[in-house]
Amino acid sequence: MKQNYSIFTLVRNALNYHQDWQEAWRSPAPKPEYDVIVIGGGGHGLATAYYLAKEHGITNVAVLEKGWLGGGNTGRNTTIVRSNYLWDESAHLYEHSLKLFEGLTQDLNYNVMFSQRGLMNLAHTQHDMQALRRRVYAIQLNGIDSEILTPEQIKEMVPILDCSATARYPIMGASLQRRGGVARHDAVAWGFARKADERGVDILQNTEVTGFRIENGVVKGVETTRGPIGAKKVGIVVAGHSGVLAGMAGFRLPVESHPLQALVSEPIKPILNTVVMSPQVHVYVSQSDKGELVLGAGIDAYTSYAQVGSPFIIENQLNALTDLFPCFGRLRMLRQWGGIVDTCPDASPIIGKTPVENLFINCGWGTGGFKATPGSGNVFAHTIARGEPHPLAVPFALDRFTSGYLIDEHGAAGVAH
Amino acid sequence: MLLISCPYCGPRDEHEFSYGHEAHIARPTLEQQQTMSDAEWADYLFMRKNPKGVHFERWVHSRGCRQWFNVARHTVTHEIIKVYPMGEPAPNLEQK
Numbered sequence: 001m002k003q004n005y006s007i008f009t010l011v012r013n014a015l016n017y018h019q020d021w022q023e024a025w026r027s028p029a030p031k032p033e034y035d036v037i038v039i040g041g042g043g044h045g046l047a048t049a050y051y052l053a054k055e056h057g058i059t060n061v062a063v064l065e066k067g068w069l070g071g072g073n074t075g076r077n078t079t080i081v082r083s084n085y086l087w088d089e090s091a092h093l094y095e096h097s098l099k100l101f102e103g104l105t106q107d108l109n110y111n112v113m114f115s116q117r118g119l120m121n122l123a124h125t126q127h128d129m130q131a132l133r134r135r136v137y138a139i140q141l142n143g144i145d146s147e148i149l150t151p152e153q154i155k156e157m158v159p160i161l162d163c164s165a166t167a168r169y170p171i172m173g174a175s176l177q178r179r180g181g182v183a184r185h186d187a188v189a190w191g192f193a194r195k196a197d198e199r200g201v202d203i204l205q206n207t208e209v210t211g212f213r214i215e216n217g218v219v220k221g222v223e224t225t226r227g228p229i230g231a232k233k234v235g236i237v238v239a240g241h242s243g244v245l246a247g248m249a250g251f252r253l254p255v256e257s258h259p260l261q262a263l264v265s266e267p268i269k270p271i272l273n274t275v276v277m278s279p280q281v282h283v284y285v286s287q288s289d290k291g292e293l294v295l296g297a298g299i300d301a302y303t304s305y306a307q308v309g310s311p312f313i314i315e316n317q318l319n320a321l322t323d324l325f326p327c328f329g330r331l332r333m334l335r336q337w338g339g340i341v342d343t344c345p346d347a348s349p350i351i352g353k354t355p356v357e358n359l360f361i362n363c364g365w366g367t368g369g370f371k372a373t374p375g376s377g378n379v380f381a382h383t384i385a386r387g388e389p390h391p392l393a394v395p396f397a398l399d400r401f402t403s404g405y406l407i408d409e410h411g412a413a414g415v416a417h
Numbered sequence: 418m419l420l421i422s423c424p425y426c427g428p429r430d431e432h433e434f435s436y437g438h439e440a441h442i443a444r445p446t447l448e449q450q451q452t453m454s455d456a457e458w459a460d461y462l463f464m465r466k467n468p469k470g471v472h473f474e475r476w477v478h479s480r481g482c483r484q485w486f487n488v489a490r491h492t493v494t495h496e497i498i499k500v501y502p503m504g505e506p507a508p509n510l511e512q513k
Contacts, residue, residue, distance in 0.1 A: 241469070243465070243466075243467035243468070243469075244467075244469050247468075252460070252464040252465065252466065252467075253464065253465070253467070254459075254463035254464055254465065255465065255467060256438070256465055256467050257467055257469075257492070301435065301436035302419070302436050302474070302490070303438075303467060303472055303474070303492055304492050304493075304495065305469045305492050305493050306492070306493050306494070306495060310418045310419065310431055310432075311418055312418065312431070312432050345462075345463050401459045401462070401463045401464075402455045402456050402458075402459040403455070404455075
């Protein structure tokens with residue numbers, strides 16, 4: 001039994017000079033066979049394992065991670081959580097995730113520092129305003145909170161925004177999702193890992209999948225750098241490397257891998273108490289609890305697996321930032337990173353079956369996967385456990401590219417892709 | 418930042434160019450189109466190789482001579498291995 005994290009355990013361990021903390025998860029040797037293998041120890045993979053154990057009673061599960069937990073995009077994003085999507089299918093999926101986020105700290109007994117500080121999307125032209133109204137009304141019809149702000153209200157909420165008429169990109173209005181915000185990305189991965197481990201899931205780090213064992217079109221297990229491991233079912237949750245894994249299993253995906261860069265400024269006193277996004281000027285920014293500004297924008301155009309991008313992409317982000325917030329002009333940037341995101345032609349994820357039986361895939365989250373972490377794991381666990389897609393995941397099956405039922409969230413999501 | 422050698426203008430900075438994604442995807446002929454299944458259409462329209470390694474891709478010198486050309490580029494090192502004209506088949510790089 002895992003010890004519970006609480007103020008009392010904190011005090012007790014403080015008195016013991018923090019010598020007696022339990023390990024958060026075990027590092028077991030791989031078993032010869034599992035009921036389910038989840039490939040990928042990022043947030044989505046760990047959430048999948050957790051919900052398999054918690055909601056479907058499948059505890060003979062392994063999570064295989066080639067590096068360390070949350071070392072990929074889970075640790076390389078801008079931690080924004082929101083559900084303000086235009087199309088019904090996306091709105092329901094992301095709202096499912098947002099609702100899970102709202103109870104996640106209690107559910108995991110791990111403080112994921114989910115801060116619903118609100119999320120603002122700026123509009124700079126008449127066309128922006130029209131698209132914004134359409135989106136806000138669609139979101140409201142789906143029962144999700146969303147409202148339209150006037151420039152005066154924006155100015156009141158974020159006084160440092162350049163709301164003047166002479167701004168290079170004048171601010172004409174904004175949409176606001178008050179329940180949106182940010183969460184601690186590492187904590188989400190660690191919280192899921194700890195609770196999944198408590199329910200018997202084996203988390204195998206430094207275990208890279210090098211191939212699949214497929215017999216007569218049915219997956220029987222995986223080859224890894226630590227030897228072969230058998231499995232009744234396998235789920236691929238590897239973000240940027242989805243195409244590589246699909247290639248090992250003998251099929252292709254409508255996915256391209258691109259670098260997405262983000263950066264963090266030196267820490268400053270509290271100045272920005274909400275998330276501000278501008279799809280048009282193209283930057284999104286929030287302030288972390290440490291005081292750093294966390295900002296990101298769009299992907300590099302070319303495909304890459306290098307986890308770095310081109311510097312002019314960063315320059316564009318910073319130009320956008322200082323256009324919107326002139327007072328950030330002399331702020332220095334502390335560090336910068338790139339993650340490899342798997343982008344889909346319709347900017348929506350792929351969740352469900354593959355051409356190989358008992359092999360499932362959850363990918364294509366592109367630039368916005370973090371917000372979906374609990375929801376993605378939840379519906380994917382259902383899909384693996386039952387062998388049939390979760391009702392919310394049905395529209396996101398791989399066969400939508402054959403049927404033509406695309407869920408085009410480019411621009412429609414109101415964010416930079 | 419990539420330094421791309423435009424076959425017409427010489428080496429130029431990456432941001433003069435626009436990316437054209439995977440090369441050598443042939444549009445089905447009119448004849449093929451008569452009998453193609455939805456899956457074959459999906460394959461042509463959406464499915465991509467997305468390799469971790471050498472990628473054959475198209476670029477256009479959009480802020481220069483506006484000519485299209487093919488590039489063989491490594492997706493991990495970003496090394497540009499070869500630039501070759503449109504219409505030419507993908508080079509066999511092992512001979513190199």
